[in-house]
Amino acid sequence: MGRKVTIAASTLNQWALDFEGNLDRILQSILEAKELGATFRTGPELEICGYSCEDHFYESDTFLHSWEVLAELLIAxxxxxxxxxxGMPVMHKNVCYNCRVIFLNKKILLIRPKRILCDSGxxxxxxxxxxxxxxxxxxDFYLPRMITKHTGQRVVPIGDGVISTLDTCIGFEICEELWSSASSHIPLSLDGVEIICNSSGxxxxxxxxxxxxxxxxxxxxKCGGCYVYSNLRGCDGQRIYFDGVSCISLNGKILNRARQFALGEVEVIATTIDLEDIRTYRNSLRSNSHLASSAPSYPRIVVDFSLSPEHxxxxxxxxxxxxxxxxxxxxIAQGPACWLWDYLRRSGQGGFFLPLSGGVDSSSTAVIVYSMCNLIMEAIHQGGDQKVLSDLRRILANPEYTPKSPQELCNKILFTCYMGSENSSKETRARADALAGTICSTHTNIIIDKAVSAFIEVFTQVTTMLPKFSSNGGCARQNLALQNIQARVRMVFSYLFAQLMLWTKGRPGGLLVLGSANVDESLRGYMTKYxxxxxxxNPIGGISKTDLxxxxxxxxxKFKLPILNEIIDAPPTAELEPLRQGVLAQTDEEDMGMTYDELSQYGRLRKIECCGPYSMYCxxxxxxxxxxxxxxxxEKVKHFFRCYAINRHKMTVVTPSYHAESYSPEDNRFDLRPFLYRANWSWQFRAIDKQVEYIASVKRSDSTESSLSLKSKKSSDSNVRLRSGVTV
Incomplete structure (x- = not known):
């Protein structure tokens, strides 16, 4: 009797609506699973159509093409x-379900719909x-005719069932069902299911x-058994990055795992387990044995197939x-780098353009691109990944190119530009030049003063008024407007250079413009719109300044970049106001009225702990x-919420950012809140004021009681001394 089973878990870099590419990657994973000796292969959630189809799930085409891909798999x-x-979407009785489809030798055995959906974050x-x-x-589920033609089946079971082979029993969870407090794996285990698969996104x-x-x-x-977790990997068209880490565990111990971040599109892990280890483990848990004897049963779909060889x-x-x-x-070094690679190779563009200021944020973005170049080199030269090499040659429009070093590759993919003005310091330019020189990005320096002056000149011609910085006698509105002109001019130059730099090099296509605003600046609104x-x-839009x-x-x-020490030590600054005798006069934290560490605390309290102004104060x-x-x-809490309210509208146009931080204020997917607020928060701030007064009154009361107690103690001590004949 067979007892040893080899199981394969697939990690796939799927792409929403890329049915042809998704099919190829699924077939590749099946091939690798068989080469590893597996008799059972499972894969990630919605792998046929891609997870992030979103409102395309309302379209009948998505279901049609998913069935077409399944038909190709059945006959392969x-x-x-x-x-x-x-995994694929299935419509049953006009209701759409996120499903697993289990099949063997051109026969569909079971369609298992997801029982708990995820609606958070x-x-x-x-x-x-x-x-x-x-x-x-x-x-009963009635199959489409295109499937019946190949399987000879008209009806197959759909629902909360399990597969019973000749040697074991297999059950299923889908992503959120593992995270839920009502997970299925406990009742499945009590009903004798020995292998539980979780297909995740x-x-x-x-x-x-x-x-x-x-x-x-x-x-x-708790209950013993084998748990097989298969996760997606990569950017399938959204801000989030699926991090792989498929794994296989047995009786509470990890036996095998996939890499968390990697450029490869397919990674299969296979593990051989002894089914008797599950049975022995479960039999030793006597309380579970008593529970199992009365556990309700799952419908079993019996299949004449054994996962284990006879000998x-x-x-x-x-x-x-x-x-x-x-x-x-x-x-941070690996995740955003992999995300950038997916975005670059799937966008059809030829590289990146980055305004490099010499500060922590833009420098971090440049180093992440350099990290991506290192990962590409490793995949090609150490991993022998021909798909990565093929994608790189297509991006660079050079079918013969093979990179020799990360620096050489960075020179072809990353274009950086220091956009200086009369308000910029020579120190920031020197830092930008040094970093660009070390990683070998294609770097330029430009001065934007003429463009800024042209805007101001047009305004003055129309209004006959000349705005001034506050240091030159202007008001706060004039000061802010003059800063914003510089910031917006840089955006215009960024897109001009991004569209034409490859043209100047004789290469086709354009460049993707990279943003470099961190999550704390987005939360505070410390940026100019557009x-x-x-x-x-933006690869760092979900990362805090502290983590950067x-x-x-x-x-x-890691990358031997000593210039980064100088960048870390330099005070963060926008450099949009005039220097004072050639010395920096503006810093980010002074402008914001709060530190970056304080901002991180505000962000976590606001999003993760769901605090309004009053709760945050408490x-x-x-x-x-x-x-x-x-x-x-x-005052600090009030200042934060005032700034948050008046700047929230900026989140409606925030650059799509790599999601990394659980308190991200990103409006389009993650943090759904109004963008038009009552900025004085009158009711909420009044509640804070009452609490401040209450705390003050308690302290006054405590102080009074303490004072009276002290006087009473002194009086008591005096009486004691008098009674004992001591002169006071």
Whole structure:
């Protein structure tokens, strides 16, 4: 009797609506699974059509083409004699479900719909899909004729069932079902299901990885069993990046895992387990055994197929591995770099254009592109990835090109430009030049003063008035307008250069303009609308200033870029106001009226802990009690919410950004809130003022009581001394 089973989990870089490419990647994963000896292959969520189709799920074409791809899989000779589990949308009785389709040798065995949908953060699944609410129930699904033609089947089961082979039993969860408090893996395990598959579309966030690993391990720690987690990888057309990390666990221990970030489109991990290890483990958990004896049963779809070979005694089984988590700075070095690569190769453009100011933000963006170049070099020269090489040659319009170094590649892909003005310092230009020279980007320096003067001249001709900086006697409105002209001129120059720089080099196509506003600046609104923060994409738009500094310190050693130390130490500045005797007169934190560390705290309280002004004050008045008085905390909270309110409209046009931080203020997908607020927050701020007065009155009361107590104590001490004959 067979007892050893080899299972394969696929990590795929799918693309929404790329049915041809998605089919090729699924077939490649099946081929690799069979080469690794697997008899069962599972893959990520909605892998046939791509996860991020969004409102295309309202279109009948999406369902039609998904069935067409499934038909291709059913008849592919490659799919013979291997149990396959793929993901696609299915409409049943005019209701759309996010489903797994399990098939074997041209026969569909089961369609398993998702039972718990994700509607938090970046996800809106219930906008397009419905949950399958008929627990432990299957019913008839009538197949399209294009499928019946190949399978001979007219009806197949759809619902909450499991697959029973000759040697084991397989059950299913889909993404959110693992994260939910009502996960299916416990009742499945109690009903004797030994292998549980989770097909996922889970995105990356800084410091999030350990959560998923704990969930996968705990899914089989309590009840035993094998848990097979398959996740998407890459950018399939959205701001989020699916981070792979498919893995296989047994009885609470990880046996195998895929890489978190990689340029490869297909990665398959296969693991051989001994089914008897599951049975022995479960039998030793006596309380679970008693629960299992009364557990309700799932409908079983019986299939005349064995996952294990008949004679498998010499087949080696996997041993547990230790999971090494990436540090946040390593995640920044790899995640946004992979996201940029996907965006570049799928956009049809020839590289990136970046306004490089010499500050932390734009320098971080440049280093992330340089990290991408390093990853491309590794994939080509160490991994032998011909798909990466083919994509690179297409991007550079050179069918013979093979990169020799990251610097050489960066010179062809990244175009940087220092856009100086009379308000710029020689130090920032020197830092920008040094960084560009070290990573070998194609770098230029321009002065924007003539363009700025032209705008001011037109305004003066129309109004006969000449705006001035505040340092020259102008008011705050004049000062801000003059700063914004410079910022917006830089955006115009960015797109001019991005569209024409490849033309000057004799290369076809254009460049993607990279933005470099961090998540804290977006939260505070510390940017000019339609300035050089407006771009095609922004790899650091979901990353805090604090984490960017950590990343820069890491990159200094990782990529041997000592110039980054100078950039980290320099005070962040927009350099939009006149210098004072050639010395910097403007800093970001002074302009904002808050530090970047404070901004991060505001962001986490606002988004993650769901705090309004009053709740935020109540938390911060304790957190900052050793640094600020209650009244100072109140003023800081009020200042933040005023700035947040008057600048929220900027989030409606914020550059699409790589999602990395759980408190991102990004309006289009993640943080759905108004963009027109009552900026004085009169009711909310009044509640804060009452709390400030209450705290002050409590302190006065405590002080009075303490004073009276002290007087009473002194009086008591005097009486004691008098009674004892001591002269007072």
């Amino acid at each position: 000779p490659l799919c013979k004699d291997i149990l396959i589990d793929v 970046n996800y809106r699944e219930s906008r397009w899909f419905t949950t399958w609410k008929k627990e432990r129930c299957v019913e 889970s995105h990356t966030e800084l410091r999030k990885g350990f959560v998923m690993v704990d969930l996968v391990k705990n899914a089989t720690m 498998d005694t010499t087949l080696p089984t996997a041993v547990p591995i230790e999971w090494h988590f990436l540090l946040p700075e390593e995640e 300035d050089c923060s407006s771009a095609d994409i 500094r950590r990343f820069m310190s890491y990159a200094t050693k 938390k911060l008045v304790q957190t900052w009690s050793s640094t600020y008085t209650p009244k100072q905390v109140a």
